[in-house]
Amino acid sequence: SQKIEQNSEALNIQEGKTATLTCNYTNYSPAYLQWYRQDPGRGPVFLLLIRENEKEKRKERLKVTFDTTLKQSLFHITASQPADSATYLCALDCHTGTASKLTFGTGTRLQVTL
Amino acid sequence: GAVVSQHPSWVICKSGTSVKIECRSLDFQATTMFWYRQFPKQSLMLMATSNEGSKATYEQGVEKDKFLINHASLTLSTLTVTSAHPEDSSFYICSAPPLGRDFLYEQYFGPGTRLTVT
Numbered sequence: 271s272q273k274i275e276q277n278s279e280a281l282n283i284q285e286g287k288t289a290t291l292t293c294n295y296t297n298y299s300p301a302y303l304q305w306y307r308q309d310p311g312r313g314p315v316f317l318l319l320i321r322e323n324e325k326e327k328r329k330e331r332l333k334v335t336f337d338t339t340l341k342q343s344l345f346h347i348t349a350s351q352p353a354d355s356a357t358y359l360c361a362l363d364c365h366t367g368t369a370s371k372l373t374f375g376t377g378t379r380l381q382v383t384l
Numbered sequence: 385g386a387v388v389s390q391h392p393s394w395v396i397c398k399s400g401t402s403v404k405i406e407c408r409s410l411d412f413q414a415t416t417m418f419w420y421r422q423f424p425k426q427s428l429m430l431m432a433t434s435n436e437g438s439k440a441t442y443e444q445g446v447e448k449d450k451f452l453i454n455h456a457s458l459t460l461s462t463l464t465v466t467s468a469h470p471e472d473s474s475f476y477i478c479s480a481p482p483l484g485r486d487f488l489y490e491q492y493f494g495p496g497t498r499l500t501v502t
Contacts, residue, residue: 312495313477313479313496314428315493316491371433376426
């Protein structure tokens, strides 16, 4: 069966450290993978997109890797800050020719403490 | 940036009544919008794809007669939960990719609507 798993339900790290979140998938062949941030009671906000032929993508303090052999994406936040505390969702798009449909992982709740 | 709004932001209704939720793209047009449902501490589950000028397509297990979707214009999609029951209580979120950017681009999400059925 198809499954998208994010490494842990919650991750606690100290301010200034690098947070690493994992997204593993099975029985999917995504064209690309996206990462979103969701704050409580709010809709997701887009962070980064990485295509299947890209290994790594960066945006400011964020970095995403995508290994289609391992079927895994890693999401890194460097120099983490308390304001980074939120739930982070990975989403796969197995585009078939019409508008993309995203399938979301379960999410990892990140807590950055002082 | 592209903005998607939802109305209402929250609603409480009695069991058996119908509730309409609006999703609007404020500064862009979208031929396609998506409706998701999110239960507490769970991820977003796609319910249906709303297509402007044609019928919506529903994901497996989603009752099309219960969740009526209308996409009447390039900026508005509505989701009506008919004969709502307590198990329909959830967080409903819509999203849209901007017109002409429906492939290999991010989606813009609305702020969500919290539905509570008593």
